[in-house]
Amino acid sequence: MSKQRIALVVQRYGEEVNGGAELLARWLAERLTALADMHVITTCAIDYHTWDNAYPSGESNLNGVCVHRFLVDAPRKEDFAERTLALFDGERTLFDELQWMKDQGPYSTGLLDYIRESYHDYDLFIFVTYLYPPTVFGLPLVSDKAILLPMAHDEPYLRLPIIRPLFHLPQAIVYNTEPEMRLVNRIAHNEYVTQIVAGVGINVPENVSAERFRRKYGLDGPFVVYAGRVDSSKNLPELLDYFARFRDEGGLDVKLVLIGRLNLDLPDRPDIISLGFVSEQDKFDAIQAAEALLTPSLYESLSMVIMEAWLMGTPTLVNGRCEVLKSQTRRGNGGLYYYNYDEFAVALKMLLEADDLREQLGRQGRAFVMSNYNWDIVMAKYQALLDKLTMRPAQKRAGERVLHQFTEAISVGDAVSDQVFIIQRWLREMGFTSEIYAEHIRPGLEGRARPAREYRQQPAETCLIHHHAIGSDIAERVQDIGLPQILIYHNITPPRFFTPDPVMAASLNKGRRQLEEMRSRTLLALGDSGYNERELVEIGFSPTGVLPIALDENQFDVATNEALAAECDRDRPLILFVGRFAPNKRQEDLLKLLYHLRRISPRARMVLVGSIDFTEYMAWQKERAQDLGLDESAVQFTGHVSHQDMLTYYRCADVYVSMSEHEGFGKPLIESMYSGLPVIAYASSAVPDTLGDAGILFHTKDFEALAELVDVVVKDEPLRQRIIARQKERVQTFLEPQVRQRWEAYLRSVGLLPD
Incomplete structure (x- = not known):
């Protein structure tokens, strides 16, 4: 099969171009050469203030990418800033907005003509940034083949009526961050468009040298660095003012080094040094040598220079009024943020004086970037999206889409195994080839799962599904396979519950270590409860979601064991608990x-x-x-029972009580609710997430009071019926059709399922 032919459209392109969006465009185009015959459609401009033609027009090759350059019709007029103020200050028509967009530039008739005329020459067109004429006027010409990378941040231009169609026309939109996607969805209401958050991989050269930078530029002593465009659009005047005040008010002896093309007047101060545009090597050397990287911008979609700094262990100080920068900083935990001068001064002083703080923030930032901004993960997302958008009819056959599941063990009556079987059925109904691979398969289930050693990777596979709940051999096998994974996390019981069993405790500790090592190769991390998702977020997974254990109503279409039911009627009330005998379940409290x-x-x-x-x-x-004087007539330890007998107990018991102190989900809770059995449960771990506002939760184990509560629930029939009715409402959340809708939405979010 021949490679896809893809054109990336961007306003400026080249190694000399200094801009975040344009740099991402170049990185992406060069990475996509492994997947497609890549072309770039761009202008001859370098300077985004003037749009003067600097490159020759025509075709050239840059790092394996065919670049098509077109002349800009006219440079930007000197009064453009005044025109922009007039546009937003007064009444305006759609024509006024269109004229302003052309005046902003770069407007190239040749570029737009080429896009129109080459429609049939390309499988897809990727438009980078929403704000400039190549996208505003070019994307509608090829909208049925278009992907948009908006690079959006919260600015007035995003709300212009001429911009809104751009977020509804393309076949897909790729965002750098979750906040960017939420922002666009909130303004454009375009949630129905195929959307993914792909992020970007971060590149840092191996031979970075702080000492080399200091020697080259004659810099001694501590300094902080800003890297990017040195102009008002990046809020540099405020940074310059804050830094000058910090020094003048008795701040520490530190310099501010500015790296980037200079587009404003600087104060005449020896402690503010502008180096202008420097090479990439010098930029990285400077960040390595700096005490911290400062980013004052109010508007960003994703700051790549922050990621670069973190990857080198350099902490950052950012403007907290930019929601994206603040969110990025809080997620990465690699820096500090400020809202005003006082906070800026305190934060900068802390970073300069506290070596241990700088080192800790640097380590945390580096770990975050390595786990979340890995090119392998980013490109796997792009590949899945490109394959989806260009899929030929022959590729849509079931045998051409492959998505297998991997789990440590397959058993009977096990919540994880039941979920694995249900997901396999869903995938096959969606047209996927889907097998289950496990290290351990219970006798009698050999036909439903395959030994993990039999797995052989197929060309059509782009990722796999991995279920994780304990230290496992399957986790190591999945790592060796090397495919990106959709992680379904079923929780790891804290080892403290198994202190008397060192083998089990070691296995649980191993599972925790394995979980933390999975971040860099996980496309999507799903917990089967909100409790589990919160744990994934704390570890650093992104994106995350909740996929509850699904309840298959057909499993309840089983006749009651009448003999057992008669036995249940022998003495009342009958209290039930279902769960393996393990220390975290706390059967002794029952x-x-x-x-x-x-x-x-x-x-x-x-x-x-x-x-x-x-x-x-x-x-x-x-x-x-x-x-306690409880003989066999009072308490029965059944061990494992048949499915029919378990349902009989649910139907015949008077109350279900759980004293468990750790649950990742608690499937018996929803089985009880479905069966019309009132639930009383200790509010630990995932139990509140599973019960919601149904059942009765208690927070302290006052056994005498709990006994009175159970007695009331048994005897007060109106109360009992209210509890049962609310539980019936709650359990609808976990029925198979509702959970399947969530699953399909998650598959769409990573490009594995068409809309």
């Missing part, structure tokens, strides 16, 4: 509850259903029951 409940209701019974993985813990539970 026994204490039963002891107090039998003082109120002497015939109360309890059934504890669950596999017995820890025999010593189970033996200890039986000893506790004996100590």
Whole structure:
């Protein structure tokens, strides 16, 4: 199959061009040469203030990319700033906005004619930045083949009526950050358009040298650096004022070094040094040598220079009034932000005086960039999107789309295994070839899953699905495969619960380490509860979401075991708990509850259903029951039961009670709610997320009070019915059709499923 032919359209392009959007455009075009026959359509301009033609027109080759340059019709007029003020100060028509856009430039008749005439020559057109004529006038000419990288930030131009169609016309929009996507969605209401957050990979040369920079420019002593365009649009006047005040008011002995093309007058001060435009090597050397990088801009879609600084371990100080910069700083934890001069002065003083703070911020920033701005992950997102948008009919056959799942073990009655089976069914119904690969497969399930050792990567695979819940061999296998992953995280029980079992505790610790190592190769991280998603966010995964355990209603279409039901009726009330016997489940607390409940209701019974993985813990539970005077007529330890028997217990019990102190989701909670069984549960870990405002949550284990509560729920029929009714409403969230809608939306978000 021949490579796709793709044209990237951008207002300026070249190694001499100093601008974030244009630099990203060049990086992207050069990276895309591995996937497509890449062409760039651009102007002959370098200077974005004048748009003077600097390059010769025609075709050239730059780093493997065919560049088509076209002359700008006319340079920008000197009174353009006044025209801009007039546009926003008074009434304006659509014609006024169109004329202003042409006056802003760069407007090139030749460039627009080429886009129109070459429609059939390219599979896709990628337009970089929303704000300039090549995109505003060029994208509508090829909208059914267009991808937009808006590079948007919160500025007045974004709200111009002539701009809004750009966010509805293209086949897809690629954002650098989540805040950028939210901003555009809020203003343009274009959520229905295919959208992904791809970010950008960060490049830093290997031979960066702080000492080389100091020698070359004769700089001694500490300095902070600004790198970018030195003009008002980047809020440089405020930075210059703040820095001068900091020094004049007795601030520390430090210089401000400015790197970038100078477009404004500087104060005549020896502590403010402008180097003008420098080479990329000098820029990186300067950032390495600096105490901190300062970024005062009010408007950004993504600051790549911040990422570059973090990758070199240099902390940053940014303007907190720019939501994107503040969000970037808070997520990366690699710097500080300020809102006014006083905060600027305090933060800068801290960075200059506290070596340990600078080093810590630098380490955190570096870890964040390495995990989230990795070119392999970024390009996997682009490849999935490009494949989706240019997919030929022959490629749409089920056998041409492959998405396999990997999990450590496949078993019976296990929540993770059940979810894996459901997802496989969904994927196959969507037209994917989808197998389940596991290291351990329970006897009898060999036909539903395949041994992980049998996996062979197929050409059509672009990523895989990985379920993670414990230290596992499958996690290492997935890492060796090397494909980007959709991570579905089912939670890792804290090892402290398993201190008496060093083998299990070690496995849980291993699982935690493996989880943290997955960030750099994860396209999308999903927790099966809000609790799990919050944990993923804290570790540094992005983007994240929640994919609850799905409840298959067909699984409840099973007849009741009448003999067991009759046994359940022997004594009442009947209290039920379902869960494997493990220390975090705290079955011993259920026994204490039963002891107090039998003082109120002497015939109360309890059934504890669950596999017995820890025999010593189970033996200890039986000893506790004996100590409390609870014989086999009072409490029954069933071990693993059949699916029919488990449903019978749900249908026949009076109350479901959970004392568990750690749950990643708690599937028995939703099974109880679906079965019409009132739930009373300890509000730990994911339990509040799963129950929502249904059932009854308690926060302290006052067993005498809890026994009275259980007795009320059993005997107060109106209360009982209100609880059951609210639980029935809540459980709708977890039914298969609702969860499948979420799953399909997540697949669309990473370009694996068409709209």
